Amino acid sequence: MATLAAVGQICASASIKANLDQCVRLVAEAAAKGAKIIFFPEASDYIAPDAETALSLAQSQSSSPFVLALQQAAKKHTIAIHIGIHHLPPQGTHLFNRALYITPQGETPPTTSYDKLHVFNYGPLRESATTLPGPTLTPPFPTPVGLVGSLICFDVRFAEPAIMLSRWRDGPARVLTYPSAFTVRTGAAHWEVLLRARAVETQSWVVAAAQVGFHGEARSSFGTSLVVDPWGRVVLKLAGLREDGVLESDDAIGQLGLVEIDPSAADRIRSEMPLQRRTFVLPPPNLRVSPPTNGPSLLSSPLLPRTETSTRP
Secondary structure (H helix, E strand, C coil): CCEEEEEEECCCCCCHHHHHHHHHHHHHHHHHCCCCEEECCCCCCCCCCCHHHHHHHCCCHHHCHHHHHHHHHHHHHCCEEEEEEEECCCCCCCEEEEEEEECCCCCCCHHHCEECCCCCEECCEEHHHCEECCCCCCCCEEECCEEEEECCHHHHHCHHHHHHHHCCCCCCCCEEECCECCCHHHHHHHHHHHHHHHHHHHCCEEEECECEEECCCCCEEEECCEEECCCCCEEEECCEECCCCCECCCCCCCEEEEEEECCHHHHHHHHHCCCCCCHHHCCCCCCCCCCCCCCCCHHHCCCCCCCCCCCCC
């Protein structure tokens, strides 16, 4: 059965209150239009001009006024929220880039939070200066649109986590999320093709809510929030920021998109076109696998999904 979902596209700044106001308004609008869940971008609580400010603004999820206010909004409007935030662990000197799920009852189950595996270091943008990579994947969890597997932004360049979530032994994800703040240059070149590739190879819905516009003098985001169906078709596309620095639409910032998501479509496509992976040849004997620098290796994770194997070539 299809469920109406919303995608909220914002332009976060270093003002947590201003960012919260954007999000709360979109939550209310989405609920009024009948959506049962709304997806927001990465770092919806703030985007800071420098590493020092980013660390000074970070708070623990449990005490964050931004999170607490969204929990109240979710409960008030009976709508689920999937959103990217910063989380500072106790006694931490670095933070986690987190995807947070809030139920329609305003709860934040600890089993649904995901910390970004792959931090982004590109040109002057050094996420590793403030952010630790997450230690592991989060198992897919139930939402109004079915089982969701959370990933974040730069994770989209790595196929393995998406494939693992879509084949999870205790319940494969039907929907993959990539809340993002893509740069304009990489977004124009790679954004849509990467998201469609992840949808096709995992036969999953892909929801990518994105930051859009200028966050200050030194940083801007591509926007162009997308939803892709399990056949690889773009079914929702919001406005973006062009390479010449002009927004494609006057309402790109604060834009709300609505889309019907039917998790059974993923099951149907997986049944019609089964992907029988010949895992006995992966990885090949001559492949050098670098040891993990933080947390367990995905290749040795006890949470690896069940895969089809063959004993014959």
